Amino acid sequence: MSELLIKNGRVIDPANGIDKECDILIVDGDIAEVGKIKKTAETVIDAAGKLVTPGLIDIHVHFREPGDEEEETIASGSAAAVAAGFTSVVCMPNTKPPIENETDIEYVHRKGRQARKTHVYTMGSITKKREGVELAEMGFMAEAGAVGFTDDGNGVQDPSVMLRALKYAAMFDVVIAQHCQDNSFAGNGVMNSGYYSTILGLPGADPLAEEAMLWRDIQLVRKTGVRYHAQHISTANSVELMRAAKKDSLPITCEVTPHHLLLTEQCCAEYDTNYKVNPPLRAARDIEAMKEAIAEGLVDALVTDHAPHLKSEKELEFLTAPFGIASLECALALYVKALIEPGILDWPKLIELMTVRPAKIIGVDKGTLGKGRQGDVTIIDPDAEYVIDVNKFRSKSRNCPYNGWTVKGRVEKTIVAGEVRFSVDD
Amino acid sequence: MALLKRKGEQFQWRHKHLLGLRDLSTEEITYILDTAKGFEEISTRSVKKAPPLRGKVVCNLFFEDSTRTRNSFTLAASRLSADVIEFTEKASSVSKGETLLDTARNLEAMGIDIVVIRHNAGGAPKFLSRNINACVVNAGDGFCEHPTQGLLDVYTIRKHKGTLEGLKIAIVGDIAHSRVARSCMWAMTKLGAEVIFVGPPTLMPAQVDQLPVSVSYSLDEVIEKVDVINMLRIQFERLGGNPFPSVREYSHYFGLTVERMKRAKSDIMVMHPGPINRGLEMESEVADGSNSVILEQVKNGLAVRMAVLFLVNQAAAMQG
Amino acid sequence: MKVILNAEQIEQILRDLTSRIISEIPPELDIAVVGIRSRGEVLGQRLASRLSEELGRDVPCGTLDITLYRDDLNSPQSSAQPQVRTTEIGFDIDDKIVILFDDVLYTGRSTRAAMDALRDLGRPKAIKLAVLVDRAGRELPIQADYAGYKADVAPGESVQVFLTESDGKEEVVIG
Numbered sequence: 001m002s003e004l005l006i007k008n009g010r011v012i013d014p015a016n017g018i019d020k021e022c023d024i025l026i027v028d029g030d031i032a033e034v035g036k037i038k039k040t041a042e043t044v045i046d047a048a049g050k051l052v053t054p055g056l057i058d059i060h061v062h063f064r065e066p067g068d069e070e071e072e073t074i075a076s077g078s079a080a081a082v083a084a085g086f087t088s089v090v091c092m093p094n095t096k097p098p099i100e101n102e103t104d105i106e107y108v109h110r111k112g113r114q115a116r117k118t119h120v121y122t123m124g125s126i127t128k129k130r131e132g133v134e135l136a137e138m139g140f141m142a143e144a145g146a147v148g149f150t151d152d153g154n155g156v157q158d159p160s161v162m163l164r165a166l167k168y169a170a171m172f173d174v175v176i177a178q179h180c181q182d183n184s185f186a187g188n189g190v191m192n193s194g195y196y197s198t199i200l201g202l203p204g205a206d207p208l209a210e211e212a213m214l215w216r217d218i219q220l221v222r223k224t225g226v227r228y229h230a231q232h233i234s235t236a237n238s239v240e241l242m243r244a245a246k247k248d249s250l251p252i253t254c255e256v257t258p259h260h261l262l263l264t265e266q267c268c269a270e271y272d273t274n275y276k277v278n279p280p281l282r283a284a285r286d287i288e289a290m291k292e293a294i295a296e297g298l299v300d301a302l303v304t305d306h307a308p309h310l311k312s313e314k315e316l317e318f319l320t321a322p323f324g325i326a327s328l329e330c331a332l333a334l335y336v337k338a339l340i341e342p343g344i345l346d347w348p349k350l351i352e353l354m355t356v357r358p359a360k361i362i363g364v365d366k367g368t369l370g371k372g373r374q375g376d377v378t379i380i381d382p383d384a385e386y387v388i389d390v391n392k393f394r395s396k397s398r399n400c401p402y403n404g405w406t407v408k409g410r411v412e413k414t415i416v417a418g419e420v421r422f423s424v425d426d
Numbered sequence: 427m428a429l430l431k432r433k434g435e436q437f438q439w440r441h442k443h444l445l446g447l448r449d450l451s452t453e454e455i456t457y458i459l460d461t462a463k464g465f466e467e468i469s470t471r472s473v474k475k476a477p478p479l480r481g482k483v484v485c486n487l488f489f490e491d492s493t494r495t496r497n498s499f500t501l502a503a504s505r506l507s508a509d510v511i512e513f514t515e516k517a518s519s520v521s522k523g524e525t526l527l528d529t530a531r532n533l534e535a536m537g538i539d540i541v542v543i544r545h546n547a548g549g550a551p552k553f554l555s556r557n558i559n560a561c562v563v564n565a566g567d568g569f570c571e572h573p574t575q576g577l578l579d580v581y582t583i584r585k586h587k588g589t590l591e592g593l594k595i596a597i598v599g600d601i602a603h604s605r606v607a608r609s610c611m612w613a614m615t616k617l618g619a620e621v622i623f624v625g626p627p628t629l630m631p632a633q634v635d636q637l638p639v640s641v642s643y644s645l646d647e648v649i650e651k652v653d654v655i656n657m658l659r660i661q662f663e664r665l666g667g668n669p670f671p672s673v674r675e676y677s678h679y680f681g682l683t684v685e686r687m688k689r690a691k692s693d694i695m696v697m698h699p700g701p702i703n704r705g706l707e708m709e710s711e712v713a714d715g716s717n718s719v720i721l722e723q724v725k726n727g728l729a730v731r732m733a734v735l736f737l738v739n740q741a742a743a744m745q746g
Numbered sequence: 747m748k749v750i751l752n753a754e755q756i757e758q759i760l761r762d763l764t765s766r767i768i769s770e771i772p773p774e775l776d777i778a779v780v781g782i783r784s785r786g787e788v789l790g791q792r793l794a795s796r797l798s799e800e801l802g803r804d805v806p807c808g809t810l811d812i813t814l815y816r817d818d819l820n821s822p823q824s825s826a827q828p829q830v831r832t833t834e835i836g837f838d839i840d841d842k843i844v845i846l847f848d849d850v851l852y853t854g855r856s857t858r859a860a861m862d863a864l865r866d867l868g869r870p871k872a873i874k875l876a877v878l879v880d881r882a883g884r885e886l887p888i889q890a891d892y893a894g895y896k897a898d899v900a901p902g903e904s905v906q907v908f909l910t911e912s913d914g915k916e917e918v919v920i921g
Contacts, residue, residue, distance in 0.1 A: 193632040194633045195636040195637075198569075198632050198634070199570075199637075200548050200570060201548025201549070201567060201568040201571065201608065202547075202548045202570075206632075270552070271553060312525075315525070315527050316525055316527070317526055317553050318549050319547035319549070319568065437829075438827055439827065457829075463832050464811055464833070466832070467833045467834070468814075471866060473865075473867070476866065477814065477815060478819050481820075733830070736830065739819075739820070740819065743819065
């Protein structure tokens, strides 16, 4: 019988409405008790002055396996994730080849288990080869454990195909997620269309590219009633659309990334490709709108959209470099900077958006510290200040614009299924 | 003769790169124009050469088609006694998939002193300047800037009008995709002129209202008020989709016709960066007419490019 | 700062230079004056008008900017970088006796640059060098044909020429 006792921490469990100083006992990998625990145990962690939360969940990461293993593998990605406090992650299916049948789903699960770091879930693609024409085998993938479907990297361009996908998904209890990007508006845009794209002489993507598809999908959800998740929304108008959709009680959720809360299109002014991302960095007013939405409770999940790339790939002209920011390993601190420090959220609300609410979207029974649940726990030092150093990342890639930022909020330990799989002392 | 400054009080040109005009001050732009004046005379001699770049190697790194600008730079460099090598896309290893960074490192290894680069990606010259020790001169990057064109345009205007202060200048055409429009805008506004972008709404850049210019969709409304009109080339190779229904309709609304010239100021300067689509941007009679300074622009382009090559080389020498 | 030449002395030197030139150069030969920017330009113009008056015919005058021909362009310098100005020689220099006029002859490098520049402009019959002030310190084997004033200048000191048209006063100082 293995026992792990976490003492004296501030336990924050939004799912169960807990925010108090108490202890947690994990026995044989499951949570046995939460409260003031007098007895001792085999392993004791003193969490005085720290936050003790359900293991954090990132429902949007790219681990590039199969196909681009030089950029990242499921093993390196989940090692990075667990060092960042995440006990569960959801991989996106835009690998090479894409994740589009049950063997692919099982492959990702197997690699995740072998890595023995975080729990690794995956979404499957909506359409075959993510081409947006024919539906992929959502049924078999759902049975194999896919936690949702998306063509992420692309949006499903043809409205009739999207409608068909939603209708078909009604047979299963799954969420359809969308990378909202209407290519006829986006064109070959490499950054937000506006003053900066004009003076930098780069093709810009009209924000309508995101908003038009989101609006369209909302109408399709109205018609089909299937659960829908808008990935990485980034504009003020998208927020407006979400607000109206939720007011009408549609089964729609949405997520936000740290860069859409911290960086604007102005960051591209020196053509630094670390700021090239899709959806692109927007304007200050869009950030304001996103923060308001989060304060209102409109946003359901905070994610990273961790998108690792090789140094050689990013060392190209801005026009041709690939899109993506790899920020798994500084995510929590970035959210502290964006949301806690300016007083938009308190810790319980922040944790809620990184645990129970994302868990609900993907339909897994995680993100809580309830008795009998698997022992996924994250211990956080909310006051520890440090400087982000990409050279210390466990991820294979370094394309991160936050290098050198001084931030607050560090993960001390990450416990997955009762095992300490990351400790800051290592 | 104006009172002369003594040594030590003089303005210093410190930039070893010319990447764009947006980041140059009015004083710096004026200095380039004043320097160009000193180079005009070389082209009138029997021996059209001067030695300041002797022993230096200038590389034309052109990833986009352009005989005109490339030849102008080649001539400018050789007039200054530099050796010139050409790196054009079709011939170079770029078409074999070599990255810009690798090309830069190769040029560095070869000991090139000045790279003149034209590239379809805005920001490519800046990228190059961060990865190479040589001087970098931007000969056109994406829709961003074409600084020597902007400079030769204001140089030409200054020669005719004495100063740009208070002048009204119209720039007409596909502003959205025009790096010439942007470079001209920066240079002209910094020298005190009022700039008006003219064209169809579909060819105006995003958030044009945040630029230091006014916008008009009507050439007829503007033609009577301006002192200078700069007609941009409609670049069919760059247009995506169809921003206007037909060439006929475009030239009907935005072509510089003899008819429109009748309503313009008698001393209006007609400019064009070339090459002209005769009958589209302007009628032949206007292109060849007495108000046209198009050929003079070409001549001035040579003096301006000589000045630029000279100055960036100087700055590099001073930085040791 | 010591004044070594005042306005009258400068005037006298120009008169002397004019008569020496006229007496030495056969009258049937074409003379032209080319002043080296910047102060050589002013002096050149004055000389040319005196020569024109004395000879009763027009002696053309041009201005030469030697910046592009300097031999120190490509070495890092701590002093101010030179500004390129215009060369304005509106006549043919072929077969003429060109009198190069500079304000101070010191190392000889400016004269050398001026001769290189003239070579690219044509082939004069002869080049003669006239200077207002001649100081020791040659770095090249160059001498003035017509030196106005031989100055005794210590190595660390400089000679500065001020002329009315360019500086608002008329004197030569050592300092």
